[in-house]
Amino acid sequence: MSATTANPGRLDPEIRANKGKGKSSDRVLLAVIGYTLLTILALFCIFPFILIISSSLTEESSIIEHGFKIVPTQFSLEAYSILFKYPADMLKAYGVTISVTLIGTAVGLFLTSMTAYVLSRKDFKWRNHFSFFFFFTTLFSGGLVPWYLLIVNYLDLKDTLVVLIVPMLMNVFYIIVMKSFMSSIPEAITESAKIDGASDFLIFLKLIIPLSKPALATIGLFIALAYWNDWYHALLFISKSELMPLQYYLYRLLGNMDGMRKAMMQSGVAMNLDIPTESLKMAMTIVATGPILIAYPFIQRFFVQGLTIGAVKG
Amino acid sequence: MKNYRFFSDLKKYRALLLMLTPAVLFFLLFAYIPMAGIVLAFKQFNYQGGIFGSPWNGLENFRFFMESGDAWRVTRNTALYNIAFIIINNLLQIVTAILLFEVAGKWFRKVTQTVLFLPYFISWVVVGAIAYNLFNYDVGTLNVMLSSIGLGPVDIYNTAAYWPLILIVVSAWKALGYGSIMYLAAITSIDTEMYEAAEIDGANIFQRILKITVPNIMPTVIILFLLAIGNIFRGDFGMFYNMVGNNGLLFSSTDVIDTYVFRSLTTSNEIGMSAAAGFYQSILGFATILLANYAVRKYDKDRALF
Numbered sequence: 001m002s003a004t005t006a007n008p009g010r011l012d013p014e015i016r017a018n019k020g021k022g023k024s025s026d027r028v029l030l031a032v033i034g035y036t037l038l039t040i041l042a043l044f045c046i047f048p049f050i051l052i053i054s055s056s057l058t059e060e061s062s063i064i065e066h067g068f069k070i071v072p073t074q075f076s077l078e079a080y081s082i083l084f085k086y087p088a089d090m091l092k093a094y095g096v097t098i099s100v101t102l103i104g105t106a107v108g109l110f111l112t113s114m115t116a117y118v119l120s121r122k123d124f125k126w127r128n129h130f131s132f133f134f135f136f137t138t139l140f141s142g143g144l145v146p147w148y149l150l151i152v153n154y155l156d157l158k159d160t161l162v163v164l165i166v167p168m169l170m171n172v173f174y175i176i177v178m179k180s181f182m183s184s185i186p187e188a189i190t191e192s193a194k195i196d197g198a199s200d201f202l203i204f205l206k207l208i209i210p211l212s213k214p215a216l217a218t219i220g221l222f223i224a225l226a227y228w229n230d231w232y233h234a235l236l237f238i239s240k241s242e243l244m245p246l247q248y249y250l251y252r253l254l255g256n257m258d259g260m261r262k263a264m265m266q267s268g269v270a271m272n273l274d275i276p277t278e279s280l281k282m283a284m285t286i287v288a289t290g291p292i293l294i295a296y297p298f299i300q301r302f303f304v305q306g307l308t309i310g311a312v313k314g
Numbered sequence: 315m316k317n318y319r320f321f322s323d324l325k326k327y328r329a330l331l332l333m334l335t336p337a338v339l340f341f342l343l344f345a346y347i348p349m350a351g352i353v354l355a356f357k358q359f360n361y362q363g364g365i366f367g368s369p370w371n372g373l374e375n376f377r378f379f380m381e382s383g384d385a386w387r388v389t390r391n392t393a394l395y396n397i398a399f400i401i402i403n404n405l406l407q408i409v410t411a412i413l414l415f416e417v418a419g420k421w422f423r424k425v426t427q428t429v430l431f432l433p434y435f436i437s438w439v440v441v442g443a444i445a446y447n448l449f450n451y452d453v454g455t456l457n458v459m460l461s462s463i464g465l466g467p468v469d470i471y472n473t474a475a476y477w478p479l480i481l482i483v484v485s486a487w488k489a490l491g492y493g494s495i496m497y498l499a500a501i502t503s504i505d506t507e508m509y510e511a512a513e514i515d516g517a518n519i520f521q522r523i524l525k526i527t528v529p530n531i532m533p534t535v536i537i538l539f540l541l542a543i544g545n546i547f548r549g550d551f552g553m554f555y556n557m558v559g560n561n562g563l564l565f566s567s568t569d570v571i572d573t574y575v576f577r578s579l580t581t582s583n584e585i586g587m588s589a590a591a592g593f594y595q596s597i598l599g600f601a602t603i604l605l606a607n608y609a610v611r612k613y614d615k616d617r618a619l620f
Contacts, residue, residue, distance in 0.1 A: 026518035034417030041410060042429040045487060048444040049432065051455055055447055067458035068447050115337035118330045125323055130334060135620075137345035140600045143592025144575050145585060146351020147344065149365060170340050200329035229437035232552060236580075251439045254446060255559070278453055285443040292435050300428055304495055 049293075056080070056283040060276030068278075079276050079283035090287065092242055093249035100164045100245060101227040108169045108223045113216060115170070116178035117204045122187060131179075138172050148236060163237045164245060168226060174219050181215035182208060218306025221299055228292065250288040254281055352596075354589040375590035382587075384574060385594070389547070392570040395478070396546040399485045400539060406486055407493030408535065412527055414494065415501045416519065431491030441484065442556030449480075474567040481557060481568070485550075500534040501527055537617050540610050544603035547571060547595055571595045 051070060055063065059074035066073065083090060115134075119127050141147075157163040185208065193203045209216070234248035244252070286293075324331070351365050358371040379385050410430065414423050433441075448455050449470040457467040470476050504527065512522050549570030558568045560577065571591065578588035611618040 024518070026520055030519050031417045034413040035422070038410070038413055038418060038422075038426050041490065042426050045433055045490065046429050048448070048487075052444060052447055063453050067453040068450075068455045069458060070455070111336050111340070114333050118334050121330065124327060124330050126327070130338070132620075134337065134341055137341050139603050140349065141345065141596055142348030142351045143589060143596055144572075145579055145589040145592050146348040146354055146365065148579060149354075149585075150344075150348055150351065153361070153364060167344055170337060175337070201333060204333070225435060229435075229439075231437060231439050235555075247437045247439045250443070251556070254439070254443055281443060282447065285440055289436055289440050296432065296435060297428065300431060303431070304427070 052282045052285050056279055056286050058279055060279050063276075063278045068282075076276075076279070079279035080287075082275065082280060083283055083287060089241065089249065090246075090284075093244050093246045096161070096164070096243060097228060097246040100161065100230075101224055104165045104168060104227040105220055105224040107165070109216060109220045111170055112174050112219060112223070113178055113182075113209065113212065114204060116175050116182055117208050119175070119179045120182035120185075121190070122183075134172050134175060151237065158237050159240045159243060160237075161243060164230070164233050164243075165227075167233060168223075168230065171223075171226075174222065178212070178215055178219055182212060185211050214305065217302050221302055221306070225292075246288045250284055253284055352589070352593050354586065355593040356590075357586060359585040359589070371586070375586040376594070378587050379590050379594070384569070385591070387566065388569050388571045388574045388591075389598075391567065392547055392549045392572075395481060395549065395570065396542070398478070398482050399489075400542045400546075402482060403486050403489045403493060404535065404539065404542075406490060408497050408528075408531070410490060410494040411497035411501055412523055414498055415527075416523065427491070427495070430494060433488045433490070434492045438552035438556040441488065441553070442559075445480075445484070445557055471561060472563050474564045477558070477564055477567045481553070484557065485553065488553075496538070497531060497534065500531045504530045533614065533617070536613060537610065540606045540613075544606040545599070546602055547598040549573065551576065 051068065054070060054072045055068045056079055057075055057077065058069070058072040059076035060078065062072075062074040118124060119131055119134075121127065151163060151167065152158050157166075189207055189211070190203055193207055198206070229247055230245065231247035231251050234243075234245050235251070238244055238248065354365050354368075355375055356370055356372060357365075357368045358374070359365075359368045363369070414427065418426060446454070451457065451467060451469050451471065454470075456470070460467060468476070470480070508526050508530075509522060512526055517525065549572040551572040554568060554570055554573050555576070558564050558573075560581065561568075572595075575588050575592045575595070578584040578591065607618055607620060
């Protein structure tokens with residue numbers, strides 16, 4: 001299982017890839033193929049983002065006449081200015097998403113790591129029983145319908161903020177990744193703290209958490225990303241507009257510009273105002289993705305590290 | 315005696331057990347209790363009776379699901395899409411990982427990796443918006459491009475035949491970065507001495523890739539394949555729903571079990587049949603996971619899930 005992490009021959013890819021890079025023809029050929037293919041793939045991955053950014057910056061009339069284009073023919077900030085002129089709904093959606101993400105990540109990360117810690121304790125007699133109890137839920141499930149009815153009819157959580165947070169708090173895969181990270185912390189640390197009279201919870205809080213920072217950062221980012229991008233729980237359980245998270249708000253807007261128009265009229269836009277529907281959709285997409293796009297270059301390396309640590313362990 | 319020991323253990327582990335309590339309650343509530351709700355598949359649901367008070371109706375829900383003709387369509391679509399995703403995505407990710415490792419210089423690799431990983435971070439709703447931008451009949455980029463080279467517009471959102479290709483490409487696009495990093499991690503951990511030995515023996519770079527890199531990442535590849543096969547009857551709801559939505563014209567080639575269950579629950583209110591279809595999916599999924607696990611055991615005992 002740990003073949004990927006503990007290998008004596010492991011060497012930094014930078015060093016290895018550059019090592020002995022001769023001029024032999026096979027290397028040149030591979031370099032040509034490699035750079036070409038990777039460049040094509042990279043363009044393929046980035047192209048759609050360029051497309052929506054430039055569409056959001058294009059004059060509406062130009063879109064209607066000529067369609068979306070890669071380079072804006074008639075540059076315009078109108079879509080953004082409308083979004084920001086009447087930002088009430090969007091700000092509400094932002095507020096919901098930010099609170100859900102903050103609360104969900106904090107609580108979820110705490111519960112995930114606490115559970116993982118207990119399961120990583122080798123002296124805990126029932127750890128395999130409990131591991132199976134959690135793991136089994138990934139093998140078999142009751143399906144959407146009983147889960148839905150439980151939440152709506154029995155727990156009565158429809159149209160609450162709770163329903164956007166609680167069902168996503170824990171994920172077996174994250175518990176497993178965290179557990180395998182914590183298993184690599186030497187047992188001696190726990191033992192000596194115990195001799196000093198520290199309780200299990202204190203050991204977790206004061207020793208294990210500080211030692212698990214890389215895993216906490218990675219899993220925390222994964223949980224945060226899942227909350228930020230969640231629209232599914234809102235699709236199922238939210239009908240009140242003030243509880244709509246950002247992604248669901250975007251989803252509604254994409255599908256239903258008329259609803260958007262109405263909302264804008266209510267929030268004070270003149271009745272006869274021509275709303276630039278197409279560019280507005282794209283501008284809203286950018287705004288909903290914005291923080292991720294901005295934070296992305298900085299957080300990306302944590303994901304890579306975390307993936308490399310926990311890779312192929314689940 | 316045995317009982318006595320149990321209670322003393324209970325006391326010994328009380329702090330750890332207390333720490334496990336939130337997670338146990340969470341999974342009990344959101345995973346195990348819904349499992350009991352499977353009985354719904356055998357009932358005629360009404361809101362007064364709820365899950366447990368509604369009258370039984372035997373296999374009626376299943377019969378209805380099977381006879382509607384949808385069962386075969388959604389099962390076939392779910393399985394075929396997942397098979398295509400598994401094969402194409404993994405191949406592409408492996409090739410990308412090898413190339414990133416073998417040819418790219420530091421700077422180029424960092425930039426490429428960052429760019430390739432970007433699609434993984436955005437929600438399926440945003441992917442839906444991107445699809446709209448590309449495929450919309452009137453203003454979509456694809457039709458703009460087609461008309462600029464003198465071809466007529468294509469009506470993507472009304473033509474079922476285009477969707478298998480589109481969904482496969484979108485899936486590859488979103489998963490490429492994540493998967494290639496997993497494989498890159500596996501490649502990075504290969505013992506360098508093997509490469510050095512091969513080089514001394516005069517192997518060229520292609521031979522090294524084929525004879526050393528590929529065989530060495532095979533265990534990772536096979537495990538990821540088998541795990542993916544265990545999920546072959548689970549559709550990616552976010553993807554299908556945001557790309558296709560409730561567009562009935564496309565169902566013949568886009569409807570998967572997950573979207574079908576969702577639709578029967580929310581739009582047509584066929585709660586019993588929806589539960590039956592969900593149950594059918596769970597059983598199929600459970601059986602394939604057992605089979606995949608059996609295959610993993612045969613291949614490498616240590617890597618089996620259980």
